[in-house]
Amino acid sequence: MVNRVLTGSRYGMRDWMVQRVTAVIMSVYTVILLVVVLGGVPISYAVWKDLFTQGWMRVATLLFAASLAWHLWVGVRNVLMDYIKPDGLRLTLQVVVLLTIAAYLGWTMQILWR
């Protein structure tokens, strides 16, 4: 009988794949953002605002934020599983991290569609 831990890992393969797929999505966005920000005109408020008002940029940034949220959750949960031994504390921290990530994501959407 395998000892199942509530705050432990589930099947690792899915998380492993999620970590990599989200990483690739974020790398593509990073390169695009660097090219747009550093390669074009100097960034004034008008240019900056215009960039984040365009449909493709909003969608790309949302995809980045969603990837980041999932990537963060897998990564931070691994760190908590490695270093935080008391189950109650680990569960509490995992809930706090999840809520923080949800708040980050909600905030990002609010910034993008204002």
Added chain:
Amino acid sequence: MRIMSSATAKKNRPQYLNLQALLFEIRLPLPARVSILHRISGVLLFVAMVWLLWMLDRSLSSEAAFEAIRRYAGLLPVKIVLLVLIWAYCHHFCAGIRHLLLDFHKGIDLASARASSWAVFAVSLALTAWLGAKLW
């Protein structure tokens, strides 16, 4: 039985996972340094996200707020923290690409793993220097 238990009790086992040992005594091989910094940079970026999102929020809210954030980002302490975060992003990025290559069984022998670790440090520091120069 008594002899055995006292023998077990007296045996001084080395305790190597205290902070002093981790920081000053254990010599981490290069790939292990890349690995632990991958983790540290990830946690750092997670913690810093609230601040970065705040700056993004302000910078997109109005022209005056944009200029205020631009001035704020020009302050020396802010620049230094931003530079650290730029390094964290670059290191995490490069170490991540190395990880993907390892997943495809590229460079898993010791010599290649060391070489790619050097490459991660070299490329991430060069990128940090380049982006830092843009920042300054």
